[in-house]
Amino acid sequence: MIRPSGRTDSRLLWPIAIHPFTGTVEVVFQHLKRSPPLDDEPLRRELMTKLNEIEGVDLAEAKLDLRPSFPVEVFAEHSEEICAVPEWFAHTVALAEARRMPDGDPGTY
Numbered sequence: 001m002i003r004p005s006g007r008t009d010s011r012l013l014w015p016i017a018i019h020p021f022t023g024t025v026e027v028v029f030q031h032l033k034r035s036p037p038l039d040d041e042p043l044r045r046e047l048m049t050k051l052n053e054i055e056g057v058d059l060a061e062a063k064l065d066l067r068p069s070f071p072v073e074v075f076a077e078h079s080e081e082i083c084a085v086p087e088w089f090a091h092t093v094a095l096a097e098a099r100r101m102p103d104g105d106p107g108t109y
Contacts, residue, residue, distance in 0.1 A: 013038070015047060015089045024069040027051060033065055037096035050088060054081045 013035055017026045029048070032038035038047070044064055051057045056074035075082055 013089075013093055015086060018072060019069075020072065023072045025072050025074070026067050026069045027059060028067055029064055030067045036100075037093060043092065047085070047089065050085050054078050054085075 013032070015027060015032070017028055019026060027048070029044050032044055032047075033041075038044050041064070048059050048061075048064060051070070052059055054074060055078060057070045059068045059070065
C-alpha cells in the first residue's frame with residue numbers, strides 16, 4: 001500500500017499468492033511493479049531469477065509484468081530454496097525502506 005507521503009507499507013507487500021484449490025503459486029509481479037522498491041524492474045527481474053533457479057519453477061521472461069504461476073508441489077520438494085526467496089524479498093524491501101526514511105524512524109512517514 002502506498003501511503004499519502006509516497007512511502008510503501010512493507011507489511012502489505014508480498015511476492016507470491018498461494019492458491020491451494022488450484023494447486024498453484026502465483027508470483028504477483030503485476031502488483032509489485034506499482035510498489036517501491038519492486039517498481040524497479042531490475043529488482044523484479046532478480047526475484048524472477050531467484051525463483052527460476054528452483055527446480056520446477058519456470059517463469060517466462062515475458063511475464064515479468066504479469067502474474068505467472070508454478071505448481072504448489074514445488075514447495076514440498078524444494079522448501080529450503082523456496083523459503084530463501086521471501087527472506088530475500090523481506091530484506092530487500094526493509095533495506096530500501098530504511099534508506100528512504102529521513103530520520104531512521106519506521107513510524108515516520
